[in-house]
Amino acid sequence: MSLTLPPTVSESSLAAALRELEQAVGAEHVLTDPEDMLEFRDPFWYHEWDDFEASAVVQPDSVEEIQAILRIANEHRVPIWVSGVGRNNGYGGSSPRVRGSIVVNLRRMNRVLEINEELGYAVVEPGVRWFDLYDTIQAGGHKLRLSCADLGWGSVVGNTLDHGITYLPYGQDQMMQCGMEVVLPDGELMRTGNWAVPDSKAAHVYKRGLGPTPDQLFMQSNYGIVTKMGVWLLPTPECYMPCWLRVWKNEDLPQVIDTLRVLMLDKDIEGVPQVLNTLCLASVLTPEGRSKWYDGDDPMPEDVIDRVAKEMDIGRWIMRFAIYGHEDVVDSKFKRVRAAFERIQGAEVWGKKYAPDEYDSIEHPAEKVEIGIPNLDINTMTGWYGGEEGGHVAFSPAAPMTGGSAVEICGLLRDRIEKKANLDYLAALLPINARCFIHITMVIFDTKNEEQVRGAYEAQKILVKEAGERGYGEYRAHLDFMDLAASQYSFNDHAYRRFCETIKDAVDPNGILMPGRHGIWPKSMREAPSGLNGS
């Protein structure tokens, strides 16, 4: 069996490293068989392309095993790439940036270490999925709700470290993390914030310590491996009202955004809404895929989109959002929300109130997510093109919450995706706070259609550059254009990148931990003549 070698690592070094890894974590937890490794490969990368192929997958079960892995990687100078559960789909899945890296997958470290009902938090390991944490909360009868992501199979820690989005009030500004345990590249074990005080009383209640707060330094970076994390949970509200807003004209978007900004600034709407265009929601609700609506190879024309909007009764833009709290306050907020949106001609707003004992029997997938019940229903959308073989890649810039900005960024994205990639434009605008939305562009394609896959990724690169030139930076990027996305953050000749590199070289002198993650390369690879870093 021939291994996929990382650049600058010899076959014998890699083989030696793998032998030592087998001793460290047990042979059954070191996967090198391509069949076994398949589920750790980016499922949406064309199957014959090997750019992001791993050499092996190692699955440790403890901090000590992670420390052993780092010792071995440092000794043999083998790059490793870390994933939680391994579901970073749309951004590369569990695949490494550098071909031949060993993937360290933390799925086995799946313990919920603590749930504190009084103070509203949990402490979890990186293999804990949204499903697991939800189940543990339910099993304990805790009156707490989890702000979860759209897909329940992902890692709570992994999603947090990738700046992932969740939807309850603590999803705003991705604020739910509190306290971290990290293994540094040299194997040192560190705790952050108040957790650095032995037997700390405030480890998961105050987000800082004394001195600089490094927690966000371990997100979207390659400075350490997070092994435990505190997560704030919302005390179950007295009333939960999932709501919807529907408008019928594409041109209504700017007014929706301007109205939403005011409502969120006033906290009439909390949490993270989703503003979806027709095709985005249609993709979730059409298991048959787009062929149910249109057979052409070209992007779906306006009149067909209008027909989809009408026949599915989902409008040209539809927003899911929720109101939480005491019932009279929910009523008051809903009244203002409806009055504000109904100033938009033809707009409709509706919602339904639930009491706590009804939350866990809610059936609509979106309305489940907004009260923290993980599910997988949104996965249907990848079947828009290619059915079972469908995939997606996301282009996701951050933009200010103004109608003008929405018009600019949506116009740019739609034009390029339709004209350059020849694909449908599926848009989800996610207000991460009252002032800013992340524009998740779901580019769906048939993963078995090489030309379509290539077109989708090429279109992303055009978009990263064009959006960057207009002042829009990505919030998260796929492996294939991580460097390009990072290079848009170029103020003062890339001063931010150089700062990140300075830290990288200091904490990981051998450059073994996740080289290239979000554009941060260790010294050895920045200087590599092979142009390894793709810039």
Add this chain to the structure above:
Amino acid sequence: MSLTLPPTVSESSLAAALRELEQAVGAEHVLTDPEDMLEFRDPFWYHEWDDFEASAVVQPDSVEEIQAILRIANEHRVPIWVSGVGRNNGYGGSSPRVRGSIVVNLRRMNRVLEINEELGYAVVEPGVRWFDLYDTIQAGGHKLRLSCADLGWGSVVGNTLDHGITYLPYGQDQMMQCGMEVVLPDGELMRTGNWAVPDSKAAHVYKRGLGPTPDQLFMQSNYGIVTKMGVWLLPTPECYMPCWLRVWKNEDLPQVIDTLRVLMLDKDIEGVPQVLNTLCLASVLTPEGRSKWYDGDDPMPEDVIDRVAKEMDIGRWIMRFAIYGHEDVVDSKFKRVRAAFERIQGAEVWGKKYAPDEYDSIEHPAEKVEIGIPNLDINTMTGWYGGEEGGHVAFSPAAPMTGGSAVEICGLLRDRIEKKANLDYLAALLPINARCFIHITMVIFDTKNEEQVRGAYEAQKILVKEAGERGYGEYRAHLDFMDLAASQYSFNDHAYRRFCETIKDAVDPNGILMPGRHGIWPKSMREAPSGLNGS
């Protein structure tokens, strides 16, 4: 005139550096006369002690001048210490940790660079005081409110960088900062988050960029000089209701805290309340000082405290807090708040609603602060001992928001302050979020009474250690016990400190920027045989 020399810097090097600094910023902006420098000295350090004496004060007016200062400091290996306005009173004022450092005071950089009313933010330089930003917002007629600190003379940036506390809803978790410009120790100019994208659209609306977010790395540290910062402002709420809770028994505190936690988790109370004991509020409201109430040299006895509580009508514990929002929501919240607290025997809750056109004519200092009107009234408290010559030092651990924790930490603090320092126990519990309060212990003393000053600082050191042993870490520390406070964060043989040192050495190899700030020392000083770092 003899200069206060930093350790390891020769008189000729310092003199050369000062000459070059005069050329860089203008001779009139380099202060070496003790009289001129007096206001940059810690006002609450005994006047004959010279532990934290600066050699000079330099006041640049631009990023370029700061870059020149760093070049000169690096060239001559002269340590510099940075202050915004220079009002970090209670924690060392503008004084440096290392005797003989040159203080770089940024008071002249006092421009409000932008106010965006639609998106609710301002961009300010580090010399902008709360007063200045408030005035600029008012002058522009903007419908925005500033979450400000108790003392309006301080720097918005400086307070933020010291993890300082403000009181409006954006004060929770010190969340109001968004986007930073930083000069690194080598003179490089960097912008963080989306501000690193040239002509960024989302610089001050999304708190992250792509890759690790370094903003909190520049707080309570010595890795850079922040030269511009975005600050979120609250759209003026329709209704503001400053409120008070008063209880009459010392033993009511745990129930107050447990009730408050639930109300804050439910967002019936937002912002950062203040829970004050009798003597803390009495000190603010008694310009004559404690001698009005008691002449003894010992801590004020229980029966006298009870008398103060009754005669001033302020209870044994009193809490200021506020409710913001639409009027019907404010009414609903107040009803629940009152009902919840009135379950405590003898507790009283009251408040008054104001409309936006009334906010700026509110007269009560506390009620001003809670709607963002800066003032200096709370300064009265330092006159509790010593009148005009009064000073204070704060011991400020973070604790979980439970009644049990409040009993433990308050009991410990009161006992040691009364028995070890022979001083009155003045307590302010500040819930920085629903899950955690910072216990600000205002230790007031007569700055002209050497023995009393020494007793106050010595008591702090005992407290830092004893609280640390019980798992309580400080949120911010005075120069005199910064190292001791930092050393409580000792998990895994000080792994966090070593991580901070690794970054320090990488970004500031000459160790010239704020050596010793919050326990972070550069390599040269960690190895100094002189025991410079006090450990």
